[in-house]
Amino acid sequence: MTEISQNDVNQIKQLEDLVKQLASNVSNLLLYLPNLISGLESCKHILIDDYSTFDEQTKAYAWAQVVKIVELLANAAKIDKLRDPLGLSGAFELIVTFMNVNANVNYPNVDYQCLRALANFCITHDRNRQQFIDTGGINVALNCLKQQKDLETIRASSATLLNAGLNYDNVNVGIVDKDGLNTLAEILDPEGVLKKYENDIEVARTCVYFATRVIINLIGTAEGKKEIGNTKVITSLVHLLKYASREGAVDDDVDMLENVVEILETVSLESDDVQQILVRNNLFPILLDFLEFSNPPLNCEQRIIKSYGECKAAVLKVIVSATMSDSNMDPLFNDATLLNRFLHWLNLSTDRDDLQMCSALSLGNLARTDKHCIQLVHEFKIGEPLADVLKTSSNIKVQHAIISVLKNISLPVENKAIIGSLGIIGMSSPLLEKDTVQPVQLGVIGILKHLSSHNLSNSVKIIMGENPADTETPTPLNRLLSIIKRSDEIPVRSEGTRVLVNLVKKLWSEHPYKEQEGISMKLLRQKLNKVEIIEPLVNMVIESKYPILQNEGIIALTLLSMDDSAKEINPSLDFLTSEKVGASDKYPDEIRSNGCMFLEKASKAACGPQKRYLREKVPPVIKPLFTNEHKPISDRLKSDIDKVLKNLD
Secondary structure, eight states, X not given: OXXXXXXXXXXXXXXXXXXXXXXXXXXXXXXXXXXXXXHHHHHHIIIIITGGXXXXXXXXXXXXXXXXXXXXXXXXXXXXXXXXXXXXXXXXXXXXXHHHHHHHHOOTTXXXXXXXXXXXXXXXXXXXXXXXXXXXXXXXXXXXXXHXXXXXXXXXXXXXXXXXXXXXXHHHHHHHHTTHHHHHHHHHSTTTHHHHTGGGHHHXXXXXXXXXXXXXXXXXXXXXXXXXXXXXXXXXXXXXXXXXXXXXXXXXXXXXXXXXXXXHHXXXXXXXXXXXXXXXXXXXXXXXXXXXXXXXXXXXXHHHHHHHHHHHHHHHHHHHHHHHOHHHHHHHHTOHHHHHHHHHHHTSOGGGHHHHHHHHHHHHHHOOSHHHHHHHHHTSOTHHHHHHHHHHOOOHHHHHHHHHHHHHHTSSHHHHHHHXXXXXXXXXXXXXXXXXXXXXHHHHHHHHHHHHTTOHHHHHHXXXXXXXXXXXXXXXXXHHHHHHHHOOOHHHHHHXXXXXXXXXXXXXXXXXXXXXXXXXXXXXHHHHSSHHHXXXXXXXXXHOSOHHHHHHHHHHHHHHHTOGGGTTOOHHXXXXXXXXXXXXXXXXXXXXXXXXXXXXXXXXXXXXXXXXXXXXXXXXXXXXXXXXSSSOOOHHHHHHXXXXXXXXX
16 A cells, blocks of 8 residues: 555544534534545545455445435534535545445445435525536436435435425436436335335335425426326326325325325326326326215315315326326227216215216316217217206306306207206206306207207207296396397307397297297287397497308397287387497497398398388488488498488388
8 A cells, every 4th residue: 555545534534523522512513624624535535546456345435425424414514504615626526436435336325325416505595506516416326326225315315306306497407318207206106215114104204205306396397297207207196195094004195195196186287198198008097096986085084184185186187197198098089988977966965076076077178079978978978967967066166067067968969858858958047047157058058059049849948948837947048138238258158148049049940830849929929029139239240350250140030020929010110120239329320230230131021010010110210320320330331321212112
């Protein structure tokens, strides 16, 4: 051994008493920090720079001193004011170097104490975190996770990555770039750490808990969200959910469960890749089992019971999001076991609102094609359980979910008669009175719109109610007119008015002397040719920005204006030719031109009493527009008015 080499050994030995002294009072460490770093440099020289010069006993001695000195630095780093000088001392480079060498040597406690030091250096210290990156700290921490030498080192590796990446995304992006998600997935998989170290389950559970917290940091970055759409990671997470909620789980398992659910909820709602993995890799049933069967640990705290409820609500969202994926729609729909399970959930008592809501939302998502809607109604008989839940549930979230799927399955022509026969029109229309829940109102209006389109029986039920003899209960039509009148929401008013259009179009497509369930077409038409119906139709023509809605309103008004049953007094004509419409100065020329278009169409189609009525009523209303000096009209409106007058000649 050379004299220089012996000096390294002597220098380390001289530090032994100092290290023992500082171990009991690390607050004085700053005074001796250069000596400690110099001692680590000597250890580095013995172990790396001139490795072959020393015998095994001397090398073992050097490793032992590395462990003691680094442990001292790790303890000192718990003190806020010491982290800055520790980061500037050169300790980062030395610690990472020792870990890289020990990857092949595997000297006891080296990795554990080095990781402790790195983790504590990084506590709320961004400059040290950047040094952690620059010196290769991410690499050595991930390598320790991959090797899984012992449980303490696994825990320390996870804790180091967690501390370094907390509120510092440079570290998190670095972990993602170095395939850290797949490495962490090995830790999450219950068949790994949790099963391997069952005899030390508390530490094993902590390792996994830290790993899940690291992943939460990673998905806070765009890179992490992109890369987590990975079969291995998602599979490990779902299996961990199953483990953490197993029968016999304890309170501490819930901490892992909360993290897993947070990750799955965050990534599945935004990633089609994740949604596909859940279905394609047979993970979906595990989520369903958790929602249906899992329970909090026995005799647990109220906090944990509440947390379980929140976890189930989050998993419900994950399930529903998976059914929203276009790629998953056919595979899920073709799974008869799954569909029957959803139908079973619908039939459960109302104390399982979560299952009923999940079932309805999922089925609504799967019913996005006519083919699926028709199969659900005709083969799976989904209408009956939906009607039963709508009839019995008072939970507004469940009602919203049920209304949503009913709206979807009411669209195909083949389904309209069946859905209408179940009493859905009468059961759903009272929900129009709940002004605080606009999505439910729009859903009910959607059901009425779909069911009334091209279906006379459903149209009659909307006009007269499910039981025409019941004169005390407001009819669906009355409830619809009420919400159209009082609502300030344009979608509610316009979609509600489209139901009126459907009713008019259907009734006026039937023979005027026909009867439907003992009710004459004449009576039904009279129920519609009223100012309460006409006014919202006119407003849609006037207020809508969309030509298709304006055109629908004009068609309905034209049919009403031609109604033979009105004889000499026609409510629609009387309203349309009054000062409320067309001539009023509050409407811009473009809107008044739309009114002229209607009057032109009406005059072309009119004959007999209607023609005489129009000739009498229209000219006195629109001619004064030519001579209004306060508000001159455009040339275009003049032309439109001329067309109307010529058609009345």
